[in-house]
Amino acid sequence: MADTIALLGLFLFWASACFMPVALIRAIVNRGGAQTWSIAALLTFGMAFMGYTRAVAMGSAAEAFAWSISWAMPVGLAVFARSAPDALERGLDKWVGIGAVVSFILVLPIMPVFFHWAANLIWGP
Numbered sequence: 143m144a145d146t147i148a149l150l151g152l153f154l155f156w157a158s159a160c161f162m163p164v165a166l167i168r169a170i171v172n173r174g175g176a177q178t179w180s181i182a183a184l185l186t187f188g189m190a191f192m193g194y195t196r197a198v199a200m201g202s203a204a205e206a207f208a209w210s211i212s213w214a215m216p217v218g219l220a221v222f223a224r225s226a227p228d229a230l231e232r233g234l235d236k237w238v239g240i241g242a243v244v245s246f247i248l249v250l251p252i253m254p255v256f257f258h259w260a261a262n263l264i265w266g267p
Contacts, residue, residue: 151194151210152253153246158187158216160242164234165220171230172223179223187216192264199261 161183168180190212197206224235 147207147210151213152250154210154213154217155194155253156246156249157239157242158190158213158220160238161217161220161235162187164231164238165223168223168230172226172228174226174228176223176226176229179219179226183216183219183223186219190216195257195261195264198257199265
């Protein structure tokens with residue numbers, strides 16, 4: 143069960159990392175709802191990154207579980223920004239999602255190394 147949650151957390155991280163460029167573009171170009179939700183997606187990405195790396199560095203199993211699931215927030219907010227009628231490139235989300243699923247297999251081997259490196263860099267040994 144723990145391995146499944148860890149794998150889900152890594153996949154959600156990768157999906158949210160893939161959606162962040164789209165969220166950034168929408169945060170800069172759009173106004174209204176699409177801009178608000180895109181900014182929220184960017185901020186929750188930073189929050190989830192800090193929490194997840196802290197859980198990797200010094201957290202308990204329950205904390206790591208919670209932060210693994212929290213990676214769904216940036217993805218959900220970035221995709222929700224698409225629902226605004228004036229959202230830029232509404233069809234792009236489908237292709238970013240497909241790209242995230244396909245490329246996840248390629249980046250999976252380096253992700254644990256990356257998170258341990260980032261956790262040690264941010265939170266110290």
